[in-house]
Amino acid sequence: MTTTPVPIHPEEERPTYFCTKSTTNTYTLISTIAFLIGVPQHTFENEHEPPQLEIYDKLKYNKNACIIRNLCMLRTAIIRNFKKINHEMYHNFRLLTSLDEYIPMSCLTELSACGIHILKKNARLAQYIVDINKNISDRINNCKNLFPLWLDWNYVRDIFIMPNGLKEDGTKAASDLYYAEKGNYPYQVYLNWVFFPGDGNILFNDKKFTSLLYKWHEDEFTDFNRVSNVDHSVKTNIFRFLEESQNTVIAVDCENSDPYDLCATLNNLEDELRDKISKIMLFDDVHTSTAWQVLAEHTEIPIERIEVKRLKDDKSLVDTHLTVGVCREFYANHVDSFVLVASDSDYWSLISTLPEARYLVMVEHEKCSEKLKEALDENGIFYCYIDDFYSGMGKDIKLTALLTEMKCYLAAHIDLNVNQMMDEMYRSTRAVMSETEKHQFYEKYIKSLSLAIDNDGMVSIQIKGK
Template identity: 45%
Template sequence: MDFYDQDNIKQLEKWGFEIIKPNYRSEKYMLDLAGLISANIDNCFELFPDWVNWNYIKDLFVIPQYTKKGVLKSEFNIYMKNIEYYPFQMYIHWKPEDHGSILYTDGKFLGIIYRQHNDIFTDFTKYKDAHSETKNNIYDFIDRSYKTAIAVDCENSDVYKLYSVLKNLNQDELSKIEKIVLYDDYHTTSGWDWLEKFTKIPIEHIEVNRVTDQKSLVDIKMTAGVCTDYYENNITSFILVSSDSDYWGLISTLTKAEFLVMYEHSKCGQAIKRALSEHNIYYCSIDDFCSGNIEELKKAVLFSCLEKYLPEIISLNGKELVRKIYEEARISASEKEMENFYDRYIKTLRLRVDNDGNFTVEICK
């Protein structure tokens, strides 16, 4: 036993895991270890984001029917015959195949484990980030500017995609930006109210009232705001976040200002891109930035939406509620991702009683 770390063994014993046992054969230890993993693996559930299928991760560590005679021996024989196909020659429960390094990239790893379950992982934005050339062009734009502000058309932008931009850019470069101005309408998602809590850049949130319900005035207000910042606040450069071609009128009129445009693939036409290219105005898509590391903002918005329904939770269907709050938060998610949210946060809602005997429902975050 000198090979093993004695301190680790003592710590495991304190946690209730008896490791050193008299007259024990190796196969007994293997059964015990397989049982411990199976019993405790779900404690790792929260270490993985909602958009990853937890069952596929879990299957790498749990051997089905491991107590059945011959199962562990069969797994051992498969492992020894194909040891070169196991990452770092360490055992995992999978169909061993020659994939090279399965841990080479997140995309490769996800693709392999999903295919092993006859499934396909398709949301590449969860792990793939914008090209370094895109980021360098943004940094160059900020560096050569006297003062830079980000102006956001909240009606024509996705708050989560914008946050993925802010999250994946160099924070020292972003600190040079004077402010982010959100031009918002009451019809948009509550996610915009949370953005300032997740970035160090000062944020101005301008909510634009409507004269009539049919007509938004966000584009007019944003145009006026950019002009005011240019002429009165000495801001010389603007990063416009919008897919609306109407802002070409602003860009083409304010000729002495510098502009960089960020848009969404599905909302921006070729005509505005051609106009920007012809006038040497750099543009990029906010869809290209990695969205797999923005769970904290998504959860903050989802929990905020969920908390509004807690007083009436008894009269609601949990699965319908999940779909409702995702729609309210304007978060696009797969059925599996919503199912994971249901398992983690709806099924685990707790009833609390305060010192005065008042009941409240609490989210286990």
């Protein structure tokens, strides 16, 4: 049912809010890449440059990230100053440790403290690059968890791997390319990349970086809400709405909303704004995502979950219960302001018949009709798109939901008690074993059991230690 829009409070001057569809850039990915490839610290400290200092301050305590950073910094320094370093080593008999005008000595010191010794006697300078490349290749996967699951790790890994870099010919080819296109390398730091005309700074922002990264691999990246955030004006309007509210409740139609986008939206709000929200009411149907059940683990806002049962299998009653719930909160609990998380135009009936309340509506691009947006605009009711918020802020709930579902599935399909299995083994084999032997067998063979998954997804249990 769609109610004809009617003016709300025509006699009053209501605050005017404007919806914006524009987005701002994020810099998490490019800051992480910049740290790992060895972009200088002062670049992070420069507020006019894209890499973010907060990422640097976080990663400088990550051992695996620092190892890759130091290796990359050494590689760049040697490539950039190869002729000068080579001349000093072979004509003036200087050691690499004395060439602090060309080599960052702190990198050698920190790597040595981690058990990585780059210096070798009578080694050719090109062999140093080979050795560094091998260390990077062996250790770069330790940094995989620094990047989100949705980003193709193989694409990212390629950035650090010098082509044919385990041979001196490969290091020379990479060095020649670096000198030929030095101006294209971000902050003149070496990385493995195929530059296209007009690329500019590939570490300008996350959106540009992921687009070019996928283009380089003859692929296309289109999930842009993972690499951008809502415009600042959207947060400003939400701030105004919550600041002017006495008591705010979020009412969610779980059938027509995405739990991950909502979680990302909430996590994008500052603490003082979330504190203005007294609770979240989830009007849930049996057929909705199980992720709603774990939302409480990812927000400090109290959650009231209302499971709406169906009288007929083909008819949901969520919208009716949400409408009644909002009215009850307004009249019985004196809630003056509501954030409606729903894209259904049916809720215009609620808004238009309860005009005394204040509303902010959160919708999704593909689910919200133009009619509803027109009605909201005409009546000065601010709405925003929850799928425009930076989705990286909601990645934890997605992981929790998947792991929770996996545990439930495994519990329902795998019924194995290893103690019972061992008792049956002893009975069937009639093997006489002392308690010590049983314990050793348990430690070596039972506790090391692992799952093996074939290409078709079939699972088997592997016995190790044989």
